[in-house]
Amino acid sequence: MDIIKSKRTLHSLIKETLENSPEENIKFPRSFTYCESMGEPIFTITIDKKEEDFFINEKGQKWVKAN
Numbered sequence: 029m030d031i032i033k034s035k036r037t038l039h040s041l042i043k044e045t046l047e048n049s050p051e052e053n054i055k056f057p058r059s060f061t062y063c064e065s066m067g068e069p070i071f072t073i074t075i076d077k078k079e080e081d082f083f084i085n086e087k088g089q090k091w092v093k094a095n
Contacts, residue, residue: 032062
């Protein structure tokens with residue numbers, strides 16, 4: 029288990045995971061462990077893909093991709 033110690037690195041890994049294209053083979057759930065320094069709390073951030081082919085617009089309406 030690698031511990032991420034930089035907020036910048038954590039942010040870039042989360043962004044990379046969320047913006048992945050279908051061609052990339054990122055396995056879900058994907059977890060990251062973050063601790064800024066000794067004496068600070070350790071956080072585990074887990075990203076899991078729950079649903080595919082939908083988005084929620086700015087009004088909060090859910091749109092599902094038609095096949």
